[in-house]
Amino acid sequence: MPEDDPDERTADVAVIGGGPAGLSAAVYTARADQETLVFDDGGGTTRDVDRMENVYGFPDGITGPELVARGREQAAKFGAEFVPEEVVRLSTTDGETYAVETTERTYAVRGVVLATGASYESPAIADVERFEGRGVSYCVECDAYFYRDSPVAVVGAGNYAAREALMLLDYTDDVVLLTNGDDLVADPDLVDRLDEADIPVRMDRLDTLVGDETLDGVETGDGERITVDGLFVALGAAGGTDLAEMLGVPTANRAVETDAEMGTPVPRVYAAGDVTGGQRQINTSVGEGTRAAINLLEDLRDTADYVDYRKIDTDASDAPADD
Ligand SMILES: Cc1cc2nc3c(=O)[nH]c(=O)nc-3n(C[C@H](O)[C@H](O)[C@H](O)COP(=O)(O)OP(=O)(O)OC[C@H]3O[C@@H](n4cnc5c(N)ncnc54)[C@H](O)[C@@H]3O)c2cc1C
CATH class of the missing domain: 3.50.50.60 (FAD/NAD(P)-binding domain)
Structure with missing residues (x-):
């Protein structure tokens, strides 16, 4: 990241995708005091789903848009910042910082969570x-x-x-x-x-x-x-794998390949949610976003000891009892 570029914005973490996977990751990274940018171009599968009855914690069901709105509120509460721009390129020159290029400008970050979702293929049948x-x-x-x-x-x-x-x-x-x-x-x-x-x-x-x-x-x-x-x-889903490939992250069957910790071979680059293939559910996306964020935080702190309750002493509104 060139220090002398006044147009380049820096942050600790870029979460690319504002669906359940990205938002759950952002809750963790922002709450752990890592400056977190959530890139969200306003699309995604979740926003299209009318009603879901199997999302944990919602016995009466919930709509996709409401679930996204709640996730955004929660991530924002802990300081995540939303960037309503489409990410068009990811790159790194030194393996230390990653350049996140949107249609508007470039951001330099230390860690990335890819949570770009997947789009489902539709058959060519009239009135689908x-x-x-x-x-x-x-x-x-x-x-x-x-x-x-x-x-x-x-x-x-x-x-x-x-x-x-x-x-x-x-x-x-x-x-x-x-x-x-x-x-x-x-x-x-x-x-x-x-x-x-x-x-x-x-x-x-x-x-x-x-x-x-x-x-x-x-x-x-x-x-x-x-x-x-x-x-x-059941024609399959096209994952948002283009950005991953730009960084040399392996993909297969139109999904980003991760290890069990949601990590990729590229340092501090994780992936979560539908973009990783698998079961493509809200609960699994949230779980993967959480796992990606916790592991990224460990990388960023360069320690395996994850602690995210540092804020409780300084801000009573963050205490678990109030959540
Ligand atoms: C019809 C239908 C019904 C479903 N019903 C259920 C159900 O009942 N229960 C259930 O658990 N699951 C259900 N699912 C699956 C569920 O919707 C997905 O598993 C979930 O939406 C995945 O979340 P995600 O965060 O991975 O991706 P998404 O919600 O797709 O979010 C992706 C995000 O990435 C952003 N993005 C992508 N590319 C870029 C870019 N280049 N720059 C910036 N932003 C970008 C998008 O704008 C979006 O914010 C259903 C899916 C469908 C299609």
């Missing part, structure tokens, strides 16, 4: 977007519960789709796998399990979704209607 949240889902783990004992379909033609179809059997016996014109290319054991479970695999091209307020079915190119209440899209 209209039925998102009204029958179309991108996550069996999240939404299958709403389709117990109902007819459902999975759209996809790979291992991921096969696994999602098999997972649906926990909720309903009426499952069909729709490859949308492609061959099913899945591991033989998964194909066997589909077979054993009597899950039909249909290769028809899909044309349009039908229904009024909610999904009633999907129509094939031949005009046949397959009646389903739920359509689970």
Whole structure:
């Protein structure tokens, strides 16, 4: 970081992404007195989710936007600063500081948490977007519960789709796998399990979704209607891995590769949440953000002894009893 560049802003930590993974990381780093910038270009999956019933601590469910708003409030309370800019480049010249370049300016930081999420691929079927949240889902783990004992379909033609179809059997016996014109290319054991479970695999091209307020079915190119209440899209997710690759962080299957501590081979660069692949859930994203932050803090202090209660003596409002 050149000292004489008046336009360059410095901080201890850059958290890139303002979803649950990034915000949970920011709560920890900011609360441990590390100057924390949270870069958030206003997108992300969480903001798109209507209702979630499996987020820890919310027995009545919570919407994605509310969850983000609460996380932002909590991170801000401990001093995290939000930067509403898109990060376009990450680089380092000395391996000590990292340059975070946004569309507006450059920031120099000592540690990075990559929490850029993932975007889910959508099939080219008419009206998919209209039925998102009204029958179309991108996550069996999240939404299958709403389709117990109902007819459902999975759209996809790979291992991921096969696994999602098999997972649906926990909720309903009426499952069909729709490859949308492609061959099913899945591991033989998964194909066997589909077979054993009597899950039909249909290769028809899909044309349009039908229904009024909610999904009633999907129509094939031949005009046949397959009646389903739920359509689970299992085409995979495109992770926000570009920034990681700029730093030489390894990626695989469109996800950032981390070790068990959410670390990467690049010093003080961690990743958390959907961008790391895996189970892609709010609770796991929060857990990974926490783990990334705690380990980054250890790096920054150059000690394995993590203590984050230093503020309690100086600010009574931070005491755990008040949280
Ligand atoms: C339809 C649907 C329903 C779901 N339902 C559930 C559910 O019921 N329960 C559950 O646990 N999970 C559910 N999920 C999964 C859950 O939403 C994700 O696991 C979670 O959102 C991941 O959080 P994250 O912080 O990793 O990423 P995100 O929430 O996607 O956040 C990524 C952040 O990075 C920012 N960003 C990305 N690139 C840049 C950049 N270059 N510069 C600046 N900012 C950037 C974005 O703006 C955003 O703030 C669902 C997902 C979908 C799609």
